[in-house]
Amino acid sequence: MNQQEFMRRLKASLKGVSEEAMADILYDYEEHFDIGKQRGKTEEEISDALGLPEQIASQYRLDQAIKKAEEAPRASNVLAAIFVGMGLGFFNLVFVLGIWLLLFGVLVGLLAASIGVFVAGLVVLAKACVPCALPWVQAPFVFDLVTGRLAGVFAGIGVGAMGLLLLMLTIWLTEMVYRGTIAYIKTNIRIIQKASEE
C-alpha cells in the first residue's frame, strides 16, 4: 500500500469524526510518512509497519464514541460506544451489551410505571376537586361526602408525588447505569490499569 492509498483508506474509515479532529489525525500520518521517507524508507515499508488504516481508524472512533457518550449519556451514544468497542475486538463487551439491554429494559419499565403512578395521582386529584370532570372515570362512592372528596384530594397529591419521586429515582438510576457502562468500556481498553488498581 502506498502513502496515497493508505491516507485515502484512513480518511474513508474516519467517517463520523469531526472535521477538525480528522485534519489533526491525518496530519500525524502525513508527518510520519514524510519523516520515514526522509530516512530512506519506502512508502510500502512505512504503511506495512503502521498496520491497516481501518483498524487504526476504529481506535479513534472508539475514543470519539466514548467521549460523546460521556458528554451526552443517551442510550444511542452508549450503544454506539459498545458496538465500536466490539468491532475493535473487545468481545467481552458482548456480555456488557446483554446486561446493558436488560438494565435498559428495566429502566424503561420503571419509567412507564412512574409516569403511570403520576398520571393516576393527577386523575384522582382532578376527580376529587371537580366530580363532573373526566366523565369516563368512575368516582368511588365516598366522593359523595365532603370528607371523602377531601381524602381524595390528598390521596391524589400523595400518589402524584410518589410518581414524581419514582421518576426522579428512575432518572438517577439511568444515569448511574450509563456512567457505569462507559466506565466499564474504558477500563476494558486499559486492562492492566484495572488489574493493578484493585
Add this chain to the structure above:
Amino acid sequence: MITQFKKGALEMCVLSLIDKKDCYGYEIVEIISQGFEVSEGTIYPLLRRFVNEAYCITYLKESSGGPPRKYYSITEEGKKRVRRLIEQWKFFSEQVDYIIRLPLEGREKE
C-alpha cells in the same frame, strides 16, 4: 488478553518517554517498536488520547530541512499519571517475580 496487556504497558512506556523530553511522533514510534511488537499505527491514537485527557500538549517546531514537526510535551497531570502507572507496574512485576520464584526455591531444597 496479551494484546490488551500490551496496550496497558504501552501507555506507561509512551508517557514515560514524553516525560523524559519532548518528542515528536516518529521518534516515539521508532523507540516503542524496537521493544514492542505493535502496529506502529496504534501509537498515534494513544498520543491523541493523551492530549484529550490533558496528559500532554502539542506544539509545532521547525525541523532542519523539512516541514515542522508536532512535538508532544508532558503536563503536570501527565507527570502524575506516569508516576502512578510506574509505581503500579513495579508493584505488579515484583508480585509476579515473587510467585515465579516460589516453586523453584522449593525444588532446590529437595
